[in-house]
Amino acid sequence: MADVAMSGPGRRVYFRQGTVLKVAVLAILIALIVLPLLRTVLFTLQPETITAWSDVLTGRLSENLFYKPLTNTLIIGVVVSSFCVLIGGFLAWLVVMTNVPFRKTIGVMATLPFMIPSFAAALAWGSLFRNDRVGGQVGWLQGMGLDIPNWLAWGMGPTLIVLTLHYFSLAFTIIAASLATVNSDLVEAAQIAGAKGGKILMGIILPVTTPALVAAGSLCFAGAVSNFATPALLGLPVRMQTLSTRLFGMIEVGQVSRGYVIGILLVLISGAFLWAGNRIVSGRRSYATITGKGGRAKRFDLRASRWPLFAVAFVILMAATVVPVIVLIASSFAPSSADLFANWTLHYWIGESSPDFAQGIPGIIHNNDIVRALLVTLALGCAVAVTGMCVGLLTSYTVARYREGLMSAAITQISFLPLLVPGIAFGAAYIAYLGAPIGPFPALYGTFALLVIAGTAYLLPFSVQTGRAVIQQVGGELEESARITGASFFRRLASITVPLAVRGLAAGGILVFVKIIRDLSLVVLLFTPTMPVLSVVAYRYASEGFAQFANAITVIILMISIAATLIANALQTKSQPWLKN
Amino acid sequence: MLEIKNITKRFGDVEAVKDVSITVPDGSFLVLLGPSGCGKTTLLRMLAGLEHPSEGQLTFAGQTVSDGDKNWTVDPAKRNSGLVFQSYALWPHMSVRGNVEWPLKVGQMSKAERTARVDEVLELLDIHQLAERYPNEISGGQQQRVAIARTIAPKPGVLLFDEPLSNLDAKLRVEMRTELMRLHRATAATTVYVTHDQIEAMTMATHVAVMNHGRLQQFGTPNELLENPATSFVATFVGTPPNNMIPVIKNGLGYKVGPKHMPFEPPKQSPESLAMFRAEALHVRSEESSTSLPMELVEMSAIAGRTMVTALRDGLRLTAIVDGVPAAQIGETVHMELPPEPACWFGQDGQRLV
Numbered sequence: 001m002a003d004v005a006m007s008g009p010g011r012r013v014y015f016r017q018g019t020v021l022k023v024a025v026l027a028i029l030i031a032l033i034v035l036p037l038l039r040t041v042l043f044t045l046q047p048e049t050i051t052a053w054s055d056v057l058t059g060r061l062s063e064n065l066f067y068k069p070l071t072n073t074l075i076i077g078v079v080v081s082s083f084c085v086l087i088g089g090f091l092a093w094l095v096v097m098t099n100v101p102f103r104k105t106i107g108v109m110a111t112l113p114f115m116i117p118s119f120a121a122a123l124a125w126g127s128l129f130r131n132d133r134v135g136g137q138v139g140w141l142q143g144m145g146l147d148i149p150n151w152l153a154w155g156m157g158p159t160l161i162v163l164t165l166h167y168f169s170l171a172f173t174i175i176a177a178s179l180a181t182v183n184s185d186l187v188e189a190a191q192i193a194g195a196k197g198g199k200i201l202m203g204i205i206l207p208v209t210t211p212a213l214v215a216a217g218s219l220c221f222a223g224a225v226s227n228f229a230t231p232a233l234l235g236l237p238v239r240m241q242t243l244s245t246r247l248f249g250m251i252e253v254g255q256v257s258r259g260y261v262i263g264i265l266l267v268l269i270s271g272a273f274l275w276a277g278n279r280i281v282s283g284r285r286s287y288a289t290i291t292g293k294g295g296r297a298k299r300f301d302l303r304a305s306r307w308p309l310f311a312v313a314f315v316i317l318m319a320a321t322v323v324p325v326i327v328l329i330a331s332s333f334a335p336s337s338a339d340l341f342a343n344w345t346l347h348y349w350i351g352e353s354s355p356d357f358a359q360g361i362p363g364i365i366h367n368n369d370i371v372r373a374l375l376v377t378l379a380l381g382c383a384v385a386v387t388g389m390c391v392g393l394l395t396s397y398t399v400a401r402y403r404e405g406l407m408s409a410a411i412t413q414i415s416f417l418p419l420l421v422p423g424i425a426f427g428a429a430y431i432a433y434l435g436a437p438i439g440p441f442p443a444l445y446g447t448f449a450l451l452v453i454a455g456t457a458y459l460l461p462f463s464v465q466t467g468r469a470v471i472q473q474v475g476g477e478l479e480e481s482a483r484i485t486g487a488s489f490f491r492r493l494a495s496i497t498v499p500l501a502v503r504g505l506a507a508g509g510i511l512v513f514v515k516i517i518r519d520l521s522l523v524v525l526l527f528t529p530t531m532p533v534l535s536v537v538a539y540r541y542a543s544e545g546f547a548q549f550a551n552a553i554t555v556i557i558l559m560i561s562i563a564a565t566l567i568a569n570a571l572q573t574k575s576q577p578w579l580k581n
Numbered sequence: 582m583l584e585i586k587n588i589t590k591r592f593g594d595v596e597a598v599k600d601v602s603i604t605v606p607d608g609s610f611l612v613l614l615g616p617s618g619c620g621k622t623t624l625l626r627m628l629a630g631l632e633h634p635s636e637g638q639l640t641f642a643g644q645t646v647s648d649g650d651k652n653w654t655v656d657p658a659k660r661n662s663g664l665v666f667q668s669y670a671l672w673p674h675m676s677v678r679g680n681v682e683w684p685l686k687v688g689q690m691s692k693a694e695r696t697a698r699v700d701e702v703l704e705l706l707d708i709h710q711l712a713e714r715y716p717n718e719i720s721g722g723q724q725q726r727v728a729i730a731r732t733i734a735p736k737p738g739v740l741l742f743d744e745p746l747s748n749l750d751a752k753l754r755v756e757m758r759t760e761l762m763r764l765h766r767a768t769a770a771t772t773v774y775v776t777h778d779q780i781e782a783m784t785m786a787t788h789v790a791v792m793n794h795g796r797l798q799q800f801g802t803p804n805e806l807l808e809n810p811a812t813s814f815v816a817t818f819v820g821t822p823p824n825n826m827i828p829v830i831k832n833g834l835g836y837k838v839g840p841k842h843m844p845f846e847p848p849k850q851s852p853e854s855l856a857m858f859r860a861e862a863l864h865v866r867s868e869e870s871s872t873s874l875p876m877e878l879v880e881m882s883a884i885a886g887r888t889m890v891t892a893l894r895d896g897l898r899l900t901a902i903v904d905g906v907p908a909a910q911i912g913e914t915v916h917m918e919l920p921p922e923p924a925c926w927f928g929q930d931g932q933r934l935v
Contacts, residue, residue: 485688486688
């Protein structure tokens with residue numbers, strides 16, 4: 001074969017198809033996710049820091065450093081995940097399988113608590129239930145003359161309740177989705193076989209939804225054990241420590257290596273439970289795929305218990321959504337949380353600095369710290385939305401197009417790794433990673449860039465998933481058929497990919513934005529006074545006793561989140577002109 | 582000339598295509614025929630330039646477009662070829678006209694030329710009245726026509742089709758078959774067409790390449806495949822109804838078909854050979870004869886004034902085409918009589934014995 005035949009418009013292929021892309025994506029993911037975690041582990045293994053392991057695990061202080069917080073953490077994990085599965089499962093059953101009144105309303109409301117930042121409910125709890133044990137303002141109920149016992153005001157009890165009211169909505173979403181796939185044919189087949197209500201529940205519905213129950217339980221467990229805001233706000237004042245508050249405390253007081261060790265142990269614990277849950281589920285046969293056509297024919301008739309069951313659901317949902325929001329709003333107007341609904345003033349929102357009020361702290365719009373935090377937070381949300389969607393899209397495109405090979409498998413695994421890492425541990429890892437200069441690169445601690453990079457990495461599992469949905473809309477032959485016309489990569493992007501994907505990308509970006517602006521656990525360690533973000537500012541005000549400012553800031557975060565979520569929903573559902581029928 | 586030389590394609594450890602060589606003259610209609618997973622679509626995607634071969638060369642009109650050994654490739658757009666996707670892959674945000682016009686725009690054709698060419702192909706495929714509609718507003722058959730129009734608009738020298746008719750209903754499929762053949766005559770482009778439907782292959786092709794498990798089983802004209810199948814796979818895969826393939830087992834006394842000794846003798850001594858009988862050579866009898874097998878009658882259907890009869894015994898399935906309708910009912914035993922000589926013989930490995 002003469003090379004002359006090859007002198008035409010061809011080119012040499014130096015790498016196998018996709019190799020360049022895969023290497024690039026893998027490099028990005030390793031830099032974003034693997035290196036920080038690795039660096040944290042390595043930091044604790046240096047000669048001068050390795051004693052941190054024995055300090056934490058066997059030393060004189062290990063009881064207080066690790067074992068007591070560990071016990072608290074495990075109690076929180078087990079109790080919260082059990083109640084979440086119970087409540088979430090109960091609501092999911094009501095909504096999906098029964099004829100309870102206002103089914104759809106219950107369904108929508110049950111998904112809301114997860115949209116509210118987790119510290120919102122903790123702050124609201126404080127405004128209602130604080131007693132005089134730690135000083136400062138008391139809550140509304142104490143102010144009304146009730147004597148609130150310590151166990152209801154502080155520590156483990158409130159932490160369990162608040163976390164359950166936050167995470168049950170996660171369990172609801174997972175279990176409801178699974179129940180919805182239980183074909184009514186399955187139930188009817190059991191009825192024809194002669195089974196009655198209880199038998200059907202125990203023999204058919206429960207086994208079929210077991211994977212969802214396990215998944216919901218392990219996700220709630222991982223969420224609860226890594227939650228920082230709630231135990232910090234409700235437990236720390238009475239010295240109740242969990243691993244995440246311990247980690248925070250260690251880093252705050254400069255015992256960095258001990259903090260990292262606790263962080264690594266926390267990752268291992270939450271990762272082990274997620275892994276175990278996943279193992280149990282995937283060890284079974286997949287039930288979800290066995291679906292026929294049949295629509296849902298009959299709902300389970302609750303008869304006389306329709307309204308009582310509705311009342312139970314109503315109380316739970318009110319306590320988880322409406323009450324905290326009302327309390328937060330009221331408290332941002334009330335000078336004293338002991339008297340929430342009296343003497344309302346706009347001072348905390350628009351007042352000038354005055355020595356008579358809140359030690360001279362000006363209202364939010366005159367408060368430079370808060371305004372700056374608001375701007376930084378919004379900028380952070382936008383930046384992470386853009387970078388997150390770029391990396392997420394690139395990753396999911398690479399994996400969708402070149403499925404085979406070790407590198408693709410590695411890309412998939414690494415992109416979902418942050419799910420196993422609690423936010424606060426991830427924040428700690430990023431301090432270890434970029435807090436000190438690396439070669440020619442300066443230390444990024446206290447810079448906007450650090451927040452953006454850490455946020456992008458932390459939310460990568462989410463943006464990859466969104467990216468994957470977008471790729472499924474656009475990918476494959478639509479893109480290939482454009483490639484075949486000879487259009488360049490950028491031309492294909494501009495004429496085919498972006499027009500088809502723009503709404504999905506925008507909606508995904510907005511959801512990333514919402515997740516980052518209401519996050520506390522990741523940024524609480526990366527926070528510096530020069531680079532403040534709203535959630536941390538709110539947390540600081542709350543721990544210094546200025547509940548009104550904390551609550552007002554939380555209301556702002558809430559409103560931005562809700563507005564952004566609504567926009568995202570509108571974008572996702574808005575009909576596309578070429579899809580009209 | 583379109584040449585496929587010793588093409589092999591590996592995905593990881595899996596060999597999707599193994600050492601396939603095919604050459605057809607310009608203007609041919611080459612059909613790649615085989616069951617799903619046989620590597621035919623992979624071969625087509627290599628021709629289109631979407632995949633790069635691991636070994637071997639592809640040559641269009643003397644120009645090497647892919648060389649797996651020397652890692653040489655010509656970009657899909659510069660191969661003078663066009664591909665019609667199985668899913669059609671119409672861009673949903675562009676009108677019919679937009680879909681057909683965009684590749685020409687990318688090819689930097691002037692506005693006036695573009696409009697003229699789009700009108701011409703829309704007319705050719707009889708979809709000019711749909712020009713301003715969006716893909717979701719037209720039927721599957723019409724979408725198919727738009728996909729074809731889009732592909733032929735830049736006048737490619739090689740047209741590639743990936744199971745284009747598989748998403749259409751039976752009647753439309755027959756219509757589009759005729760349409761595609763008319764188009765092939767009109768454009769004179771060398772066409773490579775992938776299908777698992779042997780009827781499509783037999784009616785449309787000038788050349789057929791039968792593939793199985795990534796290997797080329799036989800390459801020839803439709804008639805050659807029918808008259809002279811090279812392997813037992815080809816013999817049972819093409820033809821309507823398919824040929825009957827019967828294991829003939831040697832024992833001390835002679836050759837056995839099923840439970841019964843019959844006077845057949847394979848050309849090569851071997852413990853087991855396969856004898857091929859054409860459906861029209863079989864008879865259905867009510868009485869036993871020296872070359873008949875008692876079998877259960879399982880299917881009867883009328884075909885063009887004759888009857889296709891299928892009978893089953895111990896996993897062996899025989900099909901005969903006979904005049905008139907046998908008296909037996911479904912489920913009853915009939916005697917399937919074989920002719921004195923099989924049409925040809927195959928070894929245990931499926932290769933033809935001369």
